[in-house]
Amino acid sequence: xxxxxxxxxxxxxxxxxxxxxxxxxxxxxxxxxxxxxxxxxxxxxxxxxxxxxxxxxxxxxxxxxxxxxxxxxxxxxxxxxxxxxxxxxxxxxxxxxxxxxxxxxxxxxxxxxxxxxxxxxxxxxxxxxxxxxxxxxxxxxxxxxxxxxxxxxxxxxxxxxxxxxxxxxxxxxxxxxxxxxxxxxxxxxxxxxxxxxxxxxxxxxxxxxxxxxxxxxxxxxxxxxxxxxxxxxxxxxxxxxxxxxxxxxxxxxxxxxxxxxxxxxxxxxxxxxxx
Amino acid sequence: xxxxxxxxxxxxxxxxxxxxxxxxxxxxxxxxxxxxxxxxxxxxxxxxxxxxxxxxxxxxxxxxxxxxxxxxxxxxxxxxxxxxxxxxxxxxxxxxxxxxxxxxxxxxxxxxxxxxxxxxxxxxxxxxxxxxxxxxxxxxxxxxxxxxxxxxxxxxxxxxxxxxxxxxxxxxxxxxxxxxxxxxxxxxxxxxxxxxxxxxxxxxxxxxxxxxxxxxxxxxxxxxxxxxxxxxxxxxxxxxxxxxxxxxxxxxxxxxxxxxxxxxxxxxxxxxxxxxxxxxxxxxxxxxxxxxxxxxx
Numbered sequence: 001x002x003x004x005x006x007x008x009x010x011x012x013x014x015x016x017x018x019x020x021x022x023x024x025x026x027x028x029x030x031x032x033x034x035x036x037x038x039x040x041x042x043x044x045x046x047x048x049x050x051x052x053x054x055x056x057x058x059x060x061x062x063x064x065x066x067x068x069x070x071x072x073x074x075x076x077x078x079x080x081x082x083x084x085x086x087x088x089x090x091x092x093x094x095x096x097x098x099x100x101x102x103x104x105x106x107x108x109x110x111x112x113x114x115x116x117x118x119x120x121x122x123x124x125x126x127x128x129x130x131x132x133x134x135x136x137x138x139x140x141x142x143x144x145x146x147x148x149x150x151x152x153x154x155x156x157x158x159x160x161x162x163x164x165x166x167x168x169x170x171x172x173x174x175x176x177x178x179x180x181x182x183x184x185x186x187x188x189x190x191x192x193x194x195x196x197x198x199x200x201x202x203x204x205x206x207x208x209x210x211x212x213x214x215x216x217x218x219x220x221x222x223x224x225x226x227x228x229x230x231x232x233x234x235x236x237x238x239x240x241x242x243x244x245x246x247x248x249x250x251x252x253x254x255x256x257x258x259x260x261x262x263x264x265x266x267x268x269x270x271x272x273x274x275x
Numbered sequence: 276x277x278x279x280x281x282x283x284x285x286x287x288x289x290x291x292x293x294x295x296x297x298x299x300x301x302x303x304x305x306x307x308x309x310x311x312x313x314x315x316x317x318x319x320x321x322x323x324x325x326x327x328x329x330x331x332x333x334x335x336x337x338x339x340x341x342x343x344x345x346x347x348x349x350x351x352x353x354x355x356x357x358x359x360x361x362x363x364x365x366x367x368x369x370x371x372x373x374x375x376x377x378x379x380x381x382x383x384x385x386x387x388x389x390x391x392x393x394x395x396x397x398x399x400x401x402x403x404x405x406x407x408x409x410x411x412x413x414x415x416x417x418x419x420x421x422x423x424x425x426x427x428x429x430x431x432x433x434x435x436x437x438x439x440x441x442x443x444x445x446x447x448x449x450x451x452x453x454x455x456x457x458x459x460x461x462x463x464x465x466x467x468x469x470x471x472x473x474x475x476x477x478x479x480x481x482x483x484x485x486x487x488x489x490x491x492x493x494x495x496x497x498x499x500x501x502x503x504x505x506x507x508x509x510x511x512x513x514x515x516x517x518x519x520x521x522x523x524x525x526x527x528x529x530x531x532x533x534x535x536x537x538x539x540x541x542x543x544x545x546x547x548x549x550x551x552x553x554x555x556x557x558x559x560x561x562x563x564x565x566x567x568x569x570x571x572x
Contacts, residue, residue, distance in 0.1 A: 008477055012372050019369065020386035023445065027389070029412070030401040042410030088297035101290025102283075107298060114309050116558040118506045120527045121551040124534040124543045125315050126308035128322055148300030178289045207394040209509050214535060225396045229513075232400060239404060246397035257392050261385065264392070268450060269457030 027250075034058070034244035041239040057244040064235060067245060069220060070227035077139055077223065078205040081147050085201050086194060089152030094182050096153070097160035098168060111150045127214055137217050145215075146205060152197055159193030160186060196267035199260045206253060224249045312551075315544035322540045334545035344546060346521045347529040354436065354525060355504035358443050362500055363493065366448045370455035371485060384456075388449035395446075399513030402442050403429060432522040435515050439523055443510060447503065451496050458492040459485070491568040498561045505553050526550050 033041045034057055036050040061067055095101070096108055126145060127136065135141030163186055171181045187194070209225045216222055222230070228245050235241060257264065316334055320327040338344045369387055373380055390398065405413050406428040417425040426434040466484050475483065486493075508527035511517060517524035517532075530550065534543035 009375075012375060012377070016369070016372050016377065016383055020383050023386045023390060023449075026398065026401045026405060026445075027393075029405060030397070033401075033404070041404070042407065044410060044415060046412050046415050084300075088300065092294045092297035095290050095293030099286065099290040099293060101287040101294075103287075104290060104294075107294060110298075110306060111301065114305055116554060117309050117551060118502070118554055120506045120508060120530065121547045121554070122305070122308040122312045124530065124540055124547060125311035126304065127534070128315070128320075128540055129308055129311060130304075131322065144300060145304050148297055148304055150301060150305065153297060153301075178293075182293070203392050207392075207396075209394070209396050209513070225394055228396045228400065242400055243404075246394075246400055249394055249397050253392055253394065254389075257385075257389060261381075261388075264388070265384075265453055268453045 030243050030246055033240055034247050036240050038238050038240045041243070054240065057240050058248070061231075061241050061245045061248070064238075064241065065227055065230055066219065067224075067227055067248070070222055070224045071248075073139070073221060074206060074224040077142060078202055081143050081205045082198055082201045084143065084147040085149065085152050086197050088148065089156045089197060090187065090190070090194065091182075092153045093156030093160045094186055097157050098163070098165075098186065099178065111153055115150050115154065123210075123214065130215070136215050137221065138215075139221060142211055142215050146208070146211060152201070155197055156190065156193055159190040163189050192263070192266065195260065195263040196270075199256060199263050200267060202256060203253060312544045312547055315541050316548050317545075318541040320540045321538045322534070323538075327541070330541065334542050337542065338545055338549065343521060343524065343532075344529050347524045347526050348549070350436065350521075350523060351505060351507070351525045354440060354443075354507060354523075355501055357440050358504050359497060359500045361440065361444045362448050362451060363496055365444055366451035366496070367455055367486075367489070367493070369448070370452045370459055371481060373452070374456060374459040384453075387452055390446045391449040393446075395509045396513055398442070398446065399510060402438070403514055406438055429515050430519060432519050435519060435522045439507075439511055439514060442514065443504075443507070446510070447500075451500070454496060455489065455492060458489055462488045494564050494568060495561075498557055498564070501557050502554050505550060505557070526553075 032049060035053045035055065037054060040047065040050060096104060130136050130141050130145060133141075135144060167185060168181055171185050172178075176184065207225065208223070209229075212223045212226050213229075216226065219230075228242065228249060231238075231242050231245050315327075317329060317331055318327040319330045319333075373383055377383065405411055408414055408425075408427040408430050411428075413428075414425040426437075428438050429435050462485065466488070467480055470480050470484055506527060507525055508531065511523050511525055511528065512531075515523045517528040526546065526549065530543050530546045533539045533546055
């Protein structure tokens with residue numbers, strides 16, 4: 001390696017490291033602030049590390065607002081929505097990709113028509129209809145409005161289309177019925193698709209703010225994202241506690257992200273997952 | 276019934292049984308609301324049990340003279356005009372650097388990608404503190420660097436939109452970086468080797484091979500980013516609430532306020548259809564481009 005390439009390598013590492021540190025700073029600041037006193041968070045001159053590590057901040061947040069209830073609610077919503085989304089999407093995708101039934105194309109066109117319509121466009125009429133069905137201010141309503149996206153069906157259908165027809169035909173000849181083929185042959189082959197759909201649904205629902213904000217009024221039904229907002233509006237000056245609550249809300253996502261990073265990357269790289 | 280008809284009937288029933296669970300939910304909770312939004316846009320309705328009233332295109336006429344709507348529209352375009360190119364350039368450059376056989380790529384990639392999966396509410400709260408005008412660390416650093424009167428950021432009508440743009444780029448860049456990384460893997464090494472024989476250096480290779488070869492990806496990224504910018508809301512709601520004044524009020528703010536603050540559901544739907552029209556135009560450009568670039572690749 002000559003000095004010139006060596007020098008340009010050093011520049012690349014230098015620039016990347018500076019940028020990466022810049023990206024992470026808000027999270028580091030959040031974590032450090034969560035151990036400070038609220039006065040210390042904005043002390044001038046700025047102190048990076050807390051003088052005393054106030055671990056009790058992480059006990060206090062659970063007492064100030066019903067954070068535990070919010071965690072339980074969010075976990076429940078995330079879990080149920082993800083399960084319903086993944087199961088029904090896989091089912092429908094198999095039907096659309098591998099069973100030649102009458103009216104299939106028309107049904108599929110109905111899915112296609114809405115793929116370009118962002119949720120923000122129909123959130124108002126959707127809310128109005130949910131109100132008519134008495135599904136607003138309920139977890140059931142939130143689950144139903146988020147569990148049946150066309151996106152899940154499209155993603156899984158792409159994976160299902162990749163399964164060779166001969167494989168399924170062979171199974172049919174061996175006497176397996178269509179449900180058996182779905183469960184024993186198709187599903188194992190689309191595992192990467194399922195993993196992608198699971199984590200993206202999980203992260204979207206866990207982080208969702210607008211859905212719960214529009215649909216949920218009762219405190220006992222609120223989610224963790226609404227909880228942090230509640231914290232900010234009620235204890236606006238308790239910066240340290242707001243940061244502690246924020247850290248708590250990020251931990252599950254961080255864990256999922258660390259464990260499943262590969263599926264995030266592959267899902268996006270495959271071009272199947274929308275931003 | 277012949278045995279063939281029987282078999283067909285059975286296939287049909289099996290097919291329906293697979294599709295129906297998702298289809299029913301999708302039809303009721305997504306397809307019907309989408310159709311309903313067109314109906315609602317020509318109605319006057321407060322969302323209560325009182326009947327709707329047909330008003331023709333009045334809602335759209337009203338939009339044209341509603342100063343808040345016009346500002347929201349302009350702000351949305353303004354936000355997109357800066358966020359799209361900044362995010363694009365940042366994600367492209369980082370992807371190119373990461374692709375140059377870097378050690379520890381996973382650690383770097385994690386740092387750039389994590390903001391994308393982090394919750395907006397938490398992230399918005401911490402950025403608000405970082406940008407806090409009097410005591411926030413960003414202004415403290417600026418003062419230390421000799422800026423006597425640093426911007427008031429989210430409290431200033433001139434700067435609030437810039438804060439939103441900066442945080443957007445920070446948050447969404449990682450996603451497009453991954454898209455670019457995947458595309459970069461697809462560029463053949465032969466091209467670079469040939470260029471090296473001809474004496475091309477790093478920057479020349481970037482300019483004459485990498486960027487042209489990435490054209491279809493860049494097109495895709497521009498489309499995705501533009502649509503994402505048009506429907507921005509959460510980030511703005513969390514950071515500025517559309518303020519100060521109407522400085523960061525975007526289209527979805529307008530839809531949200533019309534429906535859930537003023538209870539004008541028809542008017543909100545008309546506003547939403549404007550958003551839909553904007554997204555539709557971009558989608559049509561995408562369809563046109565996809566045809567073009569399939570020849571290109």
